[in-house]
Amino acid sequence: MIKDIFNTYSIHLIKRSFLISALVWIVMLFLDFSVTLVMELENLSINQTLSIIFNSVLYEQLHKGMQYLESSMLIGTLIALSIFNQQGNLVFLRSVGFSPLKIVLLSGLGPIILSLALIFLDEKVFLDLSKKSNTLSQSTQSAEVIQWEMVDKNLIGLSRVNDKQVKAIQIIEFNDQQRVTSFANYEEGKLENGQLFIKDPVIQQAFKFPASFLLTNNALENSSFFSLLNIKKTYLSDKDLQKVDTLIYARALLPVSILAIIFLAGSLMFNSSRSEGVGKQIIIGISLGLIYDLAKDLSVASFLTYQWPIFIAHLLPIIILVGIGTYKFQRI
Numbered sequence: 001m002i003k004d005i006f007n008t009y010s011i012h013l014i015k016r017s018f019l020i021s022a023l024v025w026i027v028m029l030f031l032d033f034s035v036t037l038v039m040e041l042e043n044l045s046i047n048q049t050l051s052i053i054f055n056s057v058l059y060e061q062l063h064k065g066m067q068y069l070e071s072s073m074l075i076g077t078l079i080a081l082s083i084f085n086q087q088g089n090l091v092f093l094r095s096v097g098f099s100p101l102k103i104v105l106l107s108g109l110g111p112i113i114l115s116l117a118l119i120f121l122d123e124k125v126f127l128d129l130s131k132k133s134n135t136l137s138q139s140t141q142s143a144e145v146i147q148w149e150m151v152d153k154n155l156i157g158l159s160r161v162n163d164k165q166v167k168a169i170q171i172i173e174f175n176d177q178q179r180v181t182s183f184a185n186y187e188e189g190k191l192e193n194g195q196l197f198i199k200d201p202v203i204q205q206a207f208k209f210p211a212s213f214l215l216t217n218n219a220l221e222n223s224s225f226f227s228l229l230n231i232k233k234t235y236l237s238d239k240d241l242q243k244v245d246t247l248i249y250a251r252a253l254l255p256v257s258i259l260a261i262i263f264l265a266g267s268l269m270f271n272s273s274r275s276e277g278v279g280k281q282i283i284i285g286i287s288l289g290l291i292y293d294l295a296k297d298l299s300v301a302s303f304l305t306y307q308w309p310i311f312i313a314h315l316l317p318i319i320i321l322v323g324i325g326t327y328k329f330q331r332i
Contacts, residue, residue: 018110021076059133071289073111104266267328
């Protein structure tokens, strides 16, 4: 009898959290698509027709929607638990032997399955559609204006024309006290044989450039996980692979990150009364998602600035979530 209750409620909880999380992700995807489409309509022209802009935004949207994956899974889980709480099922499950931790892990299983499926589709389908979007619209290609890199004591900024040609080159030189000693602008140059060559009638100058100059930010973000691993392997001797490492660790730890934030949010559910609606849970979910995203950005930026291990930068926010969640579960 108890085993049947476990199986019935477990399957029901997993299915409900899966379906609600999927619905939340689709709604967030649609809202972002609508806003992006309206903004891109400013670029209407003879070459950029409405159909081209619409298709470009549509093809890009699925990969772009992966940035909402954590928040969607979090909100979906909280709504599912809140509905269970309103119906009195959480109290019943605890009375027949379900621990709060087991209830949260079961409710998080649906979103984890969904997120793994979306991550797989992103690698196999969404990234290819995003690349197709870039070829359809010139406006998407112009989004990357200036790429900045620190090379020795020079801060170099440039705009990419293609893989080899660059323009709008800005070079800021610093001394040992980190003070600006000179600033120069150049119209164009080229990347070749590991160097940046300045095309100027007065001065002929070359700078060594890091591997991150070889690929634009858009190209890196639209590369699959295994492509990023190949890039890292190809330029293994290069010391400047922070961008590649950041993308690799962010994607590798994404399922763990989703599970951690669900773990924390679920621990907060059992402090809620039965009469509370889903509105409060949505607010909690959105707030936690925003705070967590901010914490991740600050962690990565800080570790990049001080040249600390970038893996720790991605792992630290997850450890903090698990630590707070464990503390909350112990107080239930």
